[in-house]
Amino acid sequence: MNTWQDKEEFKKIFTVKAHILWEKELQDLTPNEVYQTVAYMVRDLVSEDWIRTNQIYAEEKAKQVYYFSIEFLLGRLLQSNLIGVGMEDVCRDGLKDLGWDLDKIIPEERDPGLGNGGLGRLAACFIDSLAALQLPGHGCSIRYQYGLFNQRIIDDQQVELPDNWLVNGFPWEVKKVDKAVNVRFGGNAYMRPDGEGNLECVYEKYSSVRAVPYDVPVIGYHNHTVNTLRLWRAEYSQEDMYRELSMGDRHRAFRYKNSVQLISRFLYPEDSTEEGRKLRLMQEYFMVSAGLQSIVRYYKKKIKESMYDFDHYIALHINDTHPALIIPELMRILMDEEGMNWEDAWKVTVRSVAYTNHTVLPEAMEKWSIPMFKELLPRIYLIVDEINR
Template sequence: MATATKKPLTAAQFKTKVLHHLNFTSSEVDFQDNPSAVLRAVCLAVNEVVYEKLKETNAAHTEQKARSVNYLSLEYLMGRMLSNNLHNLNLFDIAQKAVADLGFELEDIFEEGHDLALGNGGLGRLAACFLDSLATLDYNAVGYGIHYQHGLFEQQFHKCRQIETPDEWREYGNPWEVCRPEAVQEIPLFGSVETQAQVDGSVKKIWHPGQIIKGVPWDVPIVGYNSKTVNVLRLWESRACSHFDWDQFNAGAYQDAHSAQNQAETISKVLYPNDETEAGKELRFIQQYFFCACSIKDIIKRYQKQYGDDWSEFANQTVIQLNDTHPTIAILELMRTLMDDYDFNWDNAWAMCRQVFAYTNHTLLPEALEKWAVSMFERVLPRHLEILYAINEQFLNHEVARMWPGDVQMRARLSLIEEGQQKMVRMAHLCVVTSFKVNGVAQIHSDLVQSDLFPEFNKLYPGKLTNVTNGVTPRRWLKACNPKLSKLLDTVVKNDWAKELSSLNAVAEYADDAKFQKKFMDIKHENKVKLAGEIHKLTGVEVNPEAIFDVQIKRLHEYKRQHLNFLHILGLYRRLLENPDYDMHPRVFIFGAKAAPGYYLAKEIIYAINKVAERINNDARIKDKLKVVFLPNYRVTLAEKIIPAADVSEQISTAGKEASGTGNMKLALNGAVTIGTLDGANVEIAEEVGDDNIFIFGNTVDQIKAMKVAGYNPWQFYEANEELKDVIDWLRGDFFTPGKPGELGAIAHSLLEGGDPYRVLADYDDYARAQEALDVAYKDSKRWARMAILNTAKMGKFTSDRSIQDYVNNIWKLTPIK
């Protein structure tokens, strides 16, 4: 039976809904001085629309028996959700009018919200973009992760050093999530395995766990843009099965009465607990297993709701995507569940696993390819270790032996177990052996995965290793965060570019149009004025919006080379001190980054940038030609303010180290011009925008490899470049830290005595030349406007909608819901 088309909400109707929730949900009659209450009421009014669509989506999934992708990721960097949801539901203007009638600016209401910072950087933000695109394209998808009590830490600076404090993202609740107690799972840990002989001569394995943890699901709805679909992100919270001991409490042992609860809740307490101790390692390991086990049980439960005990359609209906190696234990858990709980034989269980799992590799860095001690498996997951050994034995004795008969070295290289003083499980190897597809996230990265990281697996499994270049959602990263530019684009693009980003190509026709250039650059200037206000509010530093806003925002890691940017800033400062009339356009260098709490050098780089910024920003001799700001607590919400205002996008990782990057795409989409190496997605961005509209510098992947073969000596570059030598020597003295010589010496030590592992010194000279070329280009306002416009126009490829469609076509084989 056809349903009548629903009329869209009016501003008056939306206002009525908001007032209803203020009066009857929050009991806030006098809300004029309480924008937080208005925020919650607006969110609840939006949720009325969202949950109705979610109900319709679930009904369509059931009716059409749609194949689903289950996206397992330890990170989701969702940011604030209200603005994005309003845009996706086409309610933004309506909400703006309704809230104005209540005496508030909608933008001020947004500021009352907390970021859902359940991620660290690109990995978690990519997962968020992918969920947005899956819903927008009407695919059946569920995201699975952990409901961290504390997301990524809140960053503050004290005496220029990073201080980490807890991120209380849901201290007073989160209006977007709903608890689903009917889907609670019980997860076993520790214990021992019993072998029982069966009547038919076979054996049955019984795991007797030493502890049971309860997994409580919280659902966050994911709203598609101009689509009928609302999918779900299901986040698991850990709790004790019996969390309160009445006897201990009555006996006066109040703390002990809660011990089981405290121990269980620790699992979902913090994103990436410090793993420098054995206890920390074990907590991370249990954290990964907990969310994987909950998710596998939930996937099976959802399947059985539709198909009962008939497993014949499971592989046809289900694909499980492993986002990096963190969810690898899901493979062993599905094997265990099929054999121990559903009486599958080995061959059928293994065949099933190899049909449903796919794996995304995000890194070539050896330290980021996870390995877990066999002893950890033995203690925490004894049954899974047995299954792992059996998989390894079958893999080595059949597949490896068939391809390389009698090759002991090859067996050792490909084994899932790394031999040594401490035996380790190679999680990435298990992913590659099991998965039916393995993808990298940019073409150059995927090529290196095949040639350098997994060459033997590529030979063993031809066609298994493939590429899906990352993308970003233009709904959040242009339409929502840069509304004035969005409206300008609407005037020259016929199609809904936010859903068909390739249609932005039409903007290229206006790249040389003087009127369009002026409008485009006026919007950029307005965004810069706005960001200048935010910079002053956060740091107290006054910056000039007429200056070049040069932006490097990403996780702080040596391979991303914030210290290369830093050395160049020192070089510019020396030039200005030697010649205050040095010809350069005023430049504001803007950093945003968090360093992992245990990463010493990353924290020293933050300290050095802040100390140098203090000196530069207060030095009248350089006539405000140079400013440096490090914005505290970088997160999605801050990125949404920085990116629309950026003139220059710093993408300067060592070639071959950045898998893809997505910040490069967001910045270019908003009209920033990239200065970068031929690394990650920079290569494909350069292909799209053309060599004249990007500044490429530095050694290539092949040249970096050649340096390693020839033997790299950083002292040669130090001695050969006078400016470079001077700025490194500066760091060893006390110019920036009076009375404390060597206080900034950690960077110098890393670059020289430490061997410069990321080839900063090898690229410095070419980087400085590229920066000079960039300065010249910016002074030609028409040329720069053309470059900025073409960067926006040529970003059509880099939408996460295209990424998801690539996954669908080449890996997942999904059908959109009708």
Template sequence: MKSKMETLKGKNITDASHKDLYDVICAIVSEEVNKGWLKTEEHCKQKQPKQVYYLSMEFLIGRLLESNLLNVGMWKVCNESLRRLGFTPTDVYKEEHDPGLGNGGLGRLAACFLDSLATLSYPGHGFCIRYRYGMFEQRFINGYQTELPDYWLKEPYPWETRRADEAIEVQFGGNVTMLKRNDGSLEFKHENTDKVLAVPYDVPVVGYNNEFVNTLRLWSAEQVDSASHLHAATSNYYQQLEHNHSIEQISGMLYPDDSTDEGKRLRIKQEYFLVAASLKKIINDYKAMKQKSLIHLHEKVVIQINDTHPSMAIPEMMRILMDEEGFGWENAWAITTKVFAYTNHTIMSEALEKWPISMIQELLPRLYMIIDEINERFCQGIWFDYPELRDSIPQMAIIADGQIHMAHLAIVGSFSVNGVAQLHTDILKNHEMKNFNKLYPERFNNKTNGITHRRWLLMANPRLANLISETIGTRWVNRPRELTHLLRYVNDNPLLERLGHVKEKNKQDLARYIHQTTGILVDDQSIFDVQIKRMHEYKRQLLNIFHVIYLYNELKENPQLDITPRTFIFCAKAAPGYYFAKEIIKLINTVASIVNHDATINGKIKVVFLENYNVSLAEKIVPAADVSEQISTASKEASGTGNMKMMMNGALTIGTLDGANIEIKNLVGDPNIFIFGLRAEEVNAYYQSGQYSASDMYHNDERITQIMDQLRDGIFGHHDTEFTDIYYHLLSTNDPFFILKDFESYVETHQLIDEAYRHQDKWLSKSIVNIAHSGKFSSDRTIQEYATGIWKLDKQLK
């Protein structure tokens, strides 16, 4: 490290800043990573194995320095070296900015999958956009969310390599002319287009301790040098600048606001930009292998679509095969439907992506023609072959009501459609997509999500990881299911005492961070009750804060009330245009400002809302959590991965029977999880019958009446009308996510948690059971299921 500092920075190590050290360590690690990267690339060139290409609009990869140090076997050595030199490792590592390439669970899942692919030695690549700005930096001003630019690339990113020689041209707009060839077939010419250059930046994805390195390719939108006069109008200097700016916007920001037509157009451009560049790269790689005709593409290539955002890849593949490679429709469709697999991440109809026909026609005229033909053939196929489904054609069509339904396109054009938890898949098959399941029963399958235990336990919680290794050995690092050996120790008092000490230290670290960043002093002996996820009505942060208000009301009435001290920790970003979610953030912060400063309740409850949730912040919170809030309305959460992260770190779950909570419950057993609320079938029965009344709940439960009236009357606001929107929204929409209905059950279940936590030996025993079963939720298991069940990949043992 000293010699590298001298050659790279021209400094003595004693004069180095944290940033200098960060740069030098990155350079040292990169040399090691690049060796494995080159070896992996050469191996794949020689062996030509089948590879998976994972298309996703998000990869929430988090900071990579510590992860890469861990995976190449240098993490402990580096930490010791820094300490010997008088530096604190965490002060050096936090010089890295979290890449702004993702927002929530979808992107974090994709990142975990890449980690597991490389660790299991499966050849695979991720494709995403190199957004210059992440979603946003979240700040609270007077309790309100304020969005600031997340310019994560203001410093050079040490893990990326620009590959300008592999840039690909992507075309938008223009017009399509149809010509008849001599053989009678049709030829389509796409002319007068706006051209954009997709310039790749490659980031290595390092396998754990195996010298296997895959690639995450990020596409940056840049001007085509030779196309400085794409339109006659752009010869004007200012118009040219505006045109260049519109090109740069394509890779400018993750999830631009699509509440306007202009925002929608930009989102469509982003999605097409990603898939057009990625497919061209995939086909170029296939041709470079000097393989047989593209008719055999599926033997070497499988493309996984992560949610609907990349589903334009299906018609784009058809366009390439027909317009550029000369295939007829039937052969092109046969190739396409053998190559694509689709992961569905939601059953909420409002979240299923749809685009106006007119916009696709304007921006992607040739692609629209292909989508229209796919739809026509699909609907005709149902009409002639499945007469019993004729009445369902309007609900199943890819194009209907002036919109293109991207989920329908993804299902029709893929050979595999998977949900991400067993309940989610069952709902897809039996309710939301039941007619598609009747058509294609062989396509639907389940792959329950997972997380990489190397980042979320080994790296994020070294105290716990060391305790586990000292107790059962280190084989669990490569075989996470071996964590079940901990079940032998559920009543081992010395181990339980050590586990309690680990949790206490982690809570002290988080309490220190909370004080440093917010000024709030929290009791590290209190229950750390954690809800960290995207702010959304169905995830029900509102139910959580209603419980806090209820406890506060109880304490105001009886300050001597015997409750276990509790610290409620929230982290969440609301989409910039999501007014109601932002109102909930304001409510939580307002309640916090009142509760935290009320001396009459003797500090028995505290509320903390930490700003700007990201991977690095999650890595601080997860190891310290006692209670994991997984309280979405049953049937609404596809899977969840925060539940897995906190379970793996010894937190106990309070949750509905939703998503992967069900599978957690089935593993750990009823005594080791706190389940409450309506079941999925009860929720759906209320929706169908219309017999639920939020007004009745409001009038018949005096606790709810008090809380709602406090919102209406300004008790928790700076003026009388501050939270009336929440009050009226719950009543006027009839509480669509059953916050009021589940309130009683939620409060009672929290009382059980309060009682259970008082008996620390039993609580820690439950914690051990959760950790022991968490290996099932390693992304290694999930990827193994994808690799054998969908992708048909072979491990590359070098």
């Protein structure tokens, strides 16, 4: 990891970075621009370690843990990351010479709207501890556009407003367009003979959602380890959009576009209605399908071992019930895409997946109607139905 040797070097790098980012003289920078400049500088510091950490994991074929959670309550990252790279004092002294107080710059960072309570804080602590202990472990979740909500009390009543935490951007994230995957919803799925005495699944007439990852570095304390929190954003498929438009149904095309964008818009959308529960189910499958597809792709490209040995190198952890669809989704990938039979796919799945339950409250034990599940996830429904037998 590169470091700023002293406050003079910090000031030189800060000046160059600020000019590139904002095209302003230093005295014209807003406090938020100062915060973002320092944040980008820290990310630059750890970039080599981030690349090297992933290289080491791949070369050593280290068993990696992927922690799936519907939320990660990270908190503000600037001060903790400065401490992690050992540069808090240098940053403080350099900013002071330039006329700013670090303690007044730190509050400029908005809390990432990626978590809400104990479940999210636990998830954030887990991935932070993994990096601090130099263990190969990463997080997987959704990049919520608005998070939960901002609370205001007006006329003695709670008013919920969107938490627009991304209004000024999020300097810690790196968008990885080339790592995008497609997640499928709806359509029809059924089994048919494959001509060799076995059954194969046909899945057709589905709609696709493009899942684009945004990676956030998880910085270990003074140890050059940088793990990854991968957050998925839902984008509409241009092919599906064009298909609807070509059929002359503009209203249906824009309904499709809006339904896709809703997937990663809010943390914990209202689920008192049928549409709200459907959106919850879409969110949860979107997260696990995108995450698993990404992991399997990495495994085949970097680890290059048999899929029957998948569990020797990959551990999938479910944080409470929200990512539970990881089980049938892994079964789907192993059978439909990797050609395994049911028994072998089940063995690999059982050995790969672990689960932690945090509460028995009803809101953590989500249920969906069979018709909704069958309509939205027909292929997964067939697998779940077989598991339940």
